[in-house]
Amino acid sequence: MQQDPKALSSSHRKGAACKIPMPRPSAGCFAQSAQLLYHAHPFPPPHSLMNTLPKHTLSVAPMLDWTDRHYRYMARQITRHTWLYTEMVNAGAIVFGDPDRFLARNECENPVALQLGGSEPNLLAQAARKAAEYGYDEINLNCGCPSPRVQKGAFGACLMLDAPLVADCLNAMQDAAPDTAVTVKHRIGIDRQTEYAPLADFVGHLVRHTPCRTFVVHARNAWLDGLSPKENREVPPLRYELVYRLKQEFPDLEIIINGGIRTNEDIALHLQHVDGVMVGREAYHNPFVMHDWDRLFYREKQPAPERDEIVQRLYEYAQQQLSKNQGTILRHMARHYLGLLHGLPKARVWRRMLSDADLLRPNRPELILQAWQACGGNGTAQP
Numbered sequence: 001m002q003q004d005p006k007a008l009s010s011s012h013r014k015g016a017a018c019k020i021p022m023p024r025p026s027a028g029c030f031a032q033s034a035q036l037l038y039h040a041h042p043f044p045p046p047h048s049l050m051n052t053l054p055k056h057t058l059s060v061a062p063m064l065d066w067t068d069r070h071y072r073y074m075a076r077q078i079t080r081h082t083w084l085y086t087e088m089v090n091a092g093a094i095v096f097g098d099p100d101r102f103l104a105r106n107e108c109e110n111p112v113a114l115q116l117g118g119s120e121p122n123l124l125a126q127a128a129r130k131a132a133e134y135g136y137d138e139i140n141l142n143c144g145c146p147s148p149r150v151q152k153g154a155f156g157a158c159l160m161l162d163a164p165l166v167a168d169c170l171n172a173m174q175d176a177a178p179d180t181a182v183t184v185k186h187r188i189g190i191d192r193q194t195e196y197a198p199l200a201d202f203v204g205h206l207v208r209h210t211p212c213r214t215f216v217v218h219a220r221n222a223w224l225d226g227l228s229p230k231e232n233r234e235v236p237p238l239r240y241e242l243v244y245r246l247k248q249e250f251p252d253l254e255i256i257i258n259g260g261i262r263t264n265e266d267i268a269l270h271l272q273h274v275d276g277v278m279v280g281r282e283a284y285h286n287p288f289v290m291h292d293w294d295r296l297f298y299r300e301k302q303p304a305p306e307r308d309e310i311v312q313r314l315y316e317y318a319q320q321q322l323s324k325n326q327g328t329i330l331r332h333m334a335r336h337y338l339g340l341l342h343g344l345p346k347a348r349v350w351r352r353m354l355s356d357a358d359l360l361r362p363n364r365p366e367l368i369l370q371a372w373q374a375c376g377g378n379g380t381a382q383p
């Protein structure tokens with residue numbers, strides 16, 4: 001669900017009351033600020049964005065160094081409807097660096113979201129404006145990354161401790177890119193805090209003060225002290241019930257759940273409670289898991305391509321990228337394709353050939369077809 005950013009008057013930011021759907025108060029303990037929200041929540045009316053953008057029933061998570069445009073190209077060959085997220089890009093890198101380096105993408109990627117990292121409204125606004133020019137459908141603010149480097153820059157997960165600043169950032173981004181959806185990705189809490197109230201307060205504040213209506217929630221706390229980013233994706237326990245509760249108490253929001261979700265059965269289960277599921281590592285290590293997503297979750301009638309057709313498209317893509325002579329080498333693409341045969345008997349041969357430095361060095365796209373044929377590929381994929 002996306003709402004009209006333009007319909008958000010200045011009264012919205014002040015939290016003025018209006019007669020539009022309210023979050024449903026639940027029985028029992030309900031965060032005080034969420035109670036307040038019940039009386040003062042000004043949902044803007046629906047807007048064309050809401051009708052034109054596909055639903056976030058499924059999305060592939062933003063993953064630094066992994067979900068670059070070459071990975072996204074492959075993912076888009078497997079699923080037409082799933083949302084794809086870029087890696088997190090620092091707003092400053094776009095504003096002060098070469099925007100093309102960070103924002104260039106393939107035409108076929110939509111629906112695609114750019115994830116920004118930052119905490120300076122002005123910088124984020126400039127980056128958001130650029131992103132809109134590059135045709136991103138959505139701009140997502142990272143409030144979930146726990147890495148020490150990001151903490152040093154006072155953004156990522158530590159932003160969950162400063163909802164007013166996040167609101168300023170989201171509003172600045174939305175003002176700069178009024179026709180692009182602005183969303184947020186965050187955790188369920190910070191450090192060892194286990195209550196629901198701070199999470200509801202964070203979301204409630206953003207709902208009252210910004211046009212953001214889509215919340216991607218990684219169902220783990222971020223422990224800011226002593227865990228590496230990798231450990232922070234594994235050690236803090238998953239608590240899906242908190243995300244379900246957010247959806248119950250804010251039924252008009254689009255709530256996307258993330259964290260530890262791997263199978264179509266898991267996805268179907270979560271979709272009974274929330275609007276969408278975001279899958280990260282499984283979609284990277286086993287991209288073919290996405291093969292049935294359009295049919296199962298978007299009611300797509302047209303069958304998704306099988307591996308031989310995907311390999312053929314990857315080969316043609318590699319050919320085209322290499323012929324541009326813009327610095328892309330075969331390894332930049334092939335490293336993302338290693339998981340494509342995950343679970344098949346010859347997966348190891350595929351992985352070995354596509355990661356072999358000697359085979360990759362000549363930059364010949366035919367290596368993709370050779371690896372496929374060495375795995376017993378049926379020859380549909382042709383040079």
Ligand SMILES: Cc1cc2nc3c(=O)[nH]c(=O)nc-3n(C[C@H](O)[C@H](O)[C@H](O)COP(=O)(O)O)c2cc1C
Pocket residue numbers: 061062063064065066087088115142144145185218233258259260261278279280281282
């Ligand atoms: C290599 C890697 C890089 C990541 N980079 C980002 C990032 O740039 N922005 C972000 O919000 N989350 C990032 N994440 C976290 C994922 O988006 C996701 O929240 C997390 O992996 C949990 O989902 P999963 O269990 O389905 O993998 C990253 C995860 C991995 C494995």
